[in-house]
Amino acid sequence: MSDSERITEHSLLTYPLGGENVLARCTEAQRRSGLYSGMPQGHARALFPQGKLLTFNPERSRQLLLRLTRWASSFSPLIDSDLPTPWEATTYTLDDRFDGFCIDLTGSEKLFSGIPAILQNLRHALHSFGFSPRLVLAPTRGCGWAVSRYTKKIQVIIEPQDVYATLSSLPVVALRIDQATREALREVEINSIQELLSIAPHSLRQRFGNNLLTRLQQALGHQEEPLPALHQTPPLQVSRFSESAIIDVPIILRALQELIQDFSALLISHGVVTRCFTLIIERQGLPAYEKKILLSTASADASHLWQLLRPHLEGVSYGNGMTECCYRAVNTEAARPTPLSIQPQRELLTESPDKLLDTLLQTLGKQAIRSVKHTPSHIPEESYHYVAPSAAIVANATASPPLHPRPSVLFHRPQPIQAIAALPDNPPYWLKWDDKPYRIASGVGPERIEPEWWKEEKENRDARDYYKVQLHSGAWLWIFREQRSLQWFIHGVWA
Amino acid sequence: MAPKNSPPASSVFHPTQKAEQRSRKRLEQLCAQRLIWAGSTIAAKRQEGVSSFALGLSEIDSHLPDGGLSCGAIHEWFLDFHPPSLKKHHWLPPLSIILGAIAQHHVATQPLRIAWIGKNCWPAPQALAEIYRHTGPWERYHLFLDPRAKSLRLWSIIEVLRSPSISLVVADGSNLDMKATRRLQLAAQQQRAIGFIMRPPWELTLPSVAYTRWKISPHHTTTEEPQWTVELVRSKGGALPRQWTVCWINHEKNPLRVLSELGLRDSELSEEHVRQRANNRT
Numbered sequence: 001m002s003d004s005e006r007i008t009e010h011s012l013l014t015y016p017l018g019g020e021n022v023l024a025r026c027t028e029a030q031r032r033s034g035l036y037s038g039m040p041q042g043h044a045r046a047l048f049p050q051g052k053l054l055t056f057n058p059e060r061s062r063q064l065l066l067r068l069t070r071w072a073s074s075f076s077p078l079i080d081s082d083l084p085t086p087w088e089a090t091t092y093t094l095d096d097r098f099d100g101f102c103i104d105l106t107g108s109e110k111l112f113s114g115i116p117a118i119l120q121n122l123r124h125a126l127h128s129f130g131f132s133p134r135l136v137l138a139p140t141r142g143c144g145w146a147v148s149r150y151t152k153k154i155q156v157i158i159e160p161q162d163v164y165a166t167l168s169s170l171p172v173v174a175l176r177i178d179q180a181t182r183e184a185l186r187e188v189e190i191n192s193i194q195e196l197l198s199i200a201p202h203s204l205r206q207r208f209g210n211n212l213l214t215r216l217q218q219a220l221g222h223q224e225e226p227l228p229a230l231h232q233t234p235p236l237q238v239s240r241f242s243e244s245a246i247i248d249v250p251i252i253l254r255a256l257q258e259l260i261q262d263f264s265a266l267l268i269s270h271g272v273v274t275r276c277f278t279l280i281i282e283r284q285g286l287p288a289y290e291k292k293i294l295l296s297t298a299s300a301d302a303s304h305l306w307q308l309l310r311p312h313l314e315g316v317s318y319g320n321g322m323t324e325c326c327y328r329a330v331n332t333e334a335a336r337p338t339p340l341s342i343q344p345q346r347e348l349l350t351e352s353p354d355k356l357l358d359t360l361l362q363t364l365g366k367q368a369i370r371s372v373k374h375t376p377s378h379i380p381e382e383s384y385h386y387v388a389p390s391a392a393i394v395a396n397a398t399a400s401p402p403l404h405p406r407p408s409v410l411f412h413r414p415q416p417i418q419a420i421a422a423l424p425d426n427p428p429y430w431l432k433w434d435d436k437p438y439r440i441a442s443g444v445g446p447e448r449i450e451p452e453w454w455k456e457e458k459e460n461r462d463a464r465d466y467y468k469v470q471l472h473s474g475a476w477l478w479i480f481r482e483q484r485s486l487q488w489f490i491h492g493v494w495a
Numbered sequence: 496m497a498p499k500n501s502p503p504a505s506s507v508f509h510p511t512q513k514a515e516q517r518s519r520k521r522l523e524q525l526c527a528q529r530l531i532w533a534g535s536t537i538a539a540k541r542q543e544g545v546s547s548f549a550l551g552l553s554e555i556d557s558h559l560p561d562g563g564l565s566c567g568a569i570h571e572w573f574l575d576f577h578p579p580s581l582k583k584h585h586w587l588p589p590l591s592i593i594l595g596a597i598a599q600h601h602v603a604t605q606p607l608r609i610a611w612i613g614k615n616c617w618p619a620p621q622a623l624a625e626i627y628r629h630t631g632p633w634e635r636y637h638l639f640l641d642p643r644a645k646s647l648r649l650w651s652i653i654e655v656l657r658s659p660s661i662s663l664v665v666a667d668g669s670n671l672d673m674k675a676t677r678r679l680q681l682a683a684q685q686q687r688a689i690g691f692i693m694r695p696p697w698e699l700t701l702p703s704v705a706y707t708r709w710k711i712s713p714h715h716t717t718t719e720e721p722q723w724t725v726e727l728v729r730s731k732g733g734a735l736p737r738q739w740t741v742c743w744i745n746h747e748k749n750p751l752r753v754l755s756e757l758g759l760r761d762s763e764l765s766e767e768h769v770r771q772r773a774n775n776r777t
Binding site for chain 1: 574576578587588589590591594608618619620621622623624625627628634635637638639640641642643647650651654655658660661712713714715716717719721722723743745
């Protein structure tokens with residue numbers, strides 16, 4: 001969107017990039033004339049001579065899309081804009097695929113006399129605002145996104161049974177994947193979703209990472225992708241100004257500490273706690289310093305919030321002094337009263353580890369703090385996954401304990417070994433582990449572990465015969481032989 | 496009804512109290528003569544009400560001065576088994592004994608919230624599921640940390656030891672020098688926490704301030720149950736070096752059993768220990 005002048009269908013929205021102006025957005029009519037986002041301005045002028053040049057303002061465009069999303073929330077409270085999240089390695093400026101929003105209309109049809117009426121209302125309203133929208137009603141957000149961006153239909157309704165066929169005909173870029181995954185797919189000449197669907201999911205995960213498989217599963221409806229409820233209220237924030245810039249660091253720290261108490265009081269007065277807040281410091285002679293703090297559990301405790309923030313203020317340069325500071329709650333949730341325990345004295349762990357988790361989170365990062373979660377699988381290394389502690393609490397499904405003994409140390413990946421057994425089903429009497437031979441004193445087994453019957457890729461998996469064997473030194477090892485390949489592996493040790 | 500001329504209850508001097516005072520006096524004398532070198536410290540700690548972490552093996556616990564592994568201290572564990580991995584410095588932690596101790600604690604006294612620091616020291620989730628077989632969901636009692644750098648690992652161990660929300664810390668202590676172990680010991684002492692530091696077998700000879708050092712070696716068995724020789728290499732509390740053979744019995748609430756006590760290792764005893772043994776015998 002341009003800063004001042006009104007945009008019409010004859011406007012050419014350009015944006016400076018790498019020393020030249022390129023086309024940032026184009027209308028349907030302009031697309032038909034052969035224009036596209038990223039096209040050099042001169043080339044665009046040649047193809048569309050009647051176009052009037054205007055400068056594209058990404059921030060204004062973003063704000064407009066958010067306003068439009070808020071307006072559309074009258075159809076359903078579950079709505080989300082398609083804007084890229086801050087951690088996505090992509091640019092909004094030259095990518096018009098982000099100009100859109102997604103509404104979860106489940107249950108809304110009864111309020112608006114059916115789905116066709118909703119689509120008609122939306123179309124009329126958006127036309128009256130000056131947009132030429134593409135409306136897609138699909139069973140999944142991924143499918144809707146793909147069809148609206150990569151087909152030329154103005155309005156389409158996709159039935160659940162047609163999702164697979166619809167997606168098959170689309171290119172892989174329709175899966176909302178990042179640039180690196182796109183490049184990796186192009187390298188192996190996978191261009192369409194049809195080709196992806198013919199590859200086993202575990203192979204996709206191994207070769208291209210989790211993101212591609214997640215996007216594919218979400219588009220097909222095999223994995224949930226809930227929409228967040230739209231925030232209607234402005235964020236809670238407190239700020240403090242200074243008439244003259246404060247240079248003295250201890251005074252700045254004291255001001256920040258006092259302000260965080262005001263921030264905590266503000267949260268408490270609204271009956272909310274925050275899971276993520278931002279500190280913004282305006283500095284004279286330097287750009288504003290911004291620090292976002294994430295918490296594992298929502299809190300409004302001033303001392304705890306300060307404890308998490310304090311280490312990050314150590315090396316901050318304040319330039320010619322601080323002129324303004326502000327704490328802003330990025331998201332808030334209702335504070336819940338502490339439930340009274342009806343359990344007897346069995347539960348003695350009264351202290352919650354949340355504060356510790358937050359402290360660890362700030363230094364080690366999310367990936368270093370794990371909790372264990374059971375996943376339904378027979379394969380030992382896949383029956384448990386390490387997830388973020390909050391995810392483990394949500395999905396607190398516990399597996400039944402194993403019938404047969406399991407080693408205390410389990411290798412993440414089974415290590416190949418060589419072994420010789422006297423008879424096919426007998427435990428081996430000799431093995432070689434990393435070129436070191438061992439004679440086996442005794443052994444127990446086999447225990448057959450089959451791949452999961454409910455998984456599609458089970459044909460690619462091999463059944464395993466596990467043995468518990470004792471070396472002459474007394475150490476017990478957990479080894480297995482794959483049924484088809486007859487390859488031996490060591491999987492764990494009773495250490 | 497109390498007799499009219501009887502003294503108030505607080506001033507009544509029971510014979511048991513008298514005996515206790517006498518034995519405490521004797522203990523102090525022995526300490527002063529340096530006949531028992533850590534007696535006073537142990538007595539002082541008991542007066543403070545310092546708790547201990549029982550391994551659940553009465554033969555071993557009764558040998559330790561506090562009736563278990565002292566709280567407010569770090570304890571080092573070594574497994575005498577080298578996997579012939581191609582990776583250099585690959586080693587395994589002796590987790591079975593730790594898991595057995597956790598199992599008996601969970602059943603007998605209270606659930607422990609445990610932090611496992613360093614991916615090399617993470618136990619198999621299936622083994623955890625086995626020890627909680629009789630007690631229900633267990634995932635929320637365990638926190639797994641994987642700090643990438645050595646400095647971050649040390650920082651994490653200290654932070655977790657200082658946190659009152661964690662009952663037990665089991666950490667990868669490889670490549671820690673004396674100064675680092677002192678920092679860990681101070682952190683544990685500060686919060687009366689207990690830390691089990693897993694170290695590779697080649698670091699057994701390195702100096703450390705740990706309260707106890709344990710060496711676990713696989714023991715050959717004719718049954719299907721794994722067995723280990725548990726050796727108390729060093730103890731600051733005055734317990735003498737000793738060895739036990741311990742066995743793991745699957746599906747039991749308390750899966751560890753002591754099979755035999757292998758006695759003292761005279762060759763490794765210091766003169767002080769020998770004198771103490773002689774006193775005990777007389």
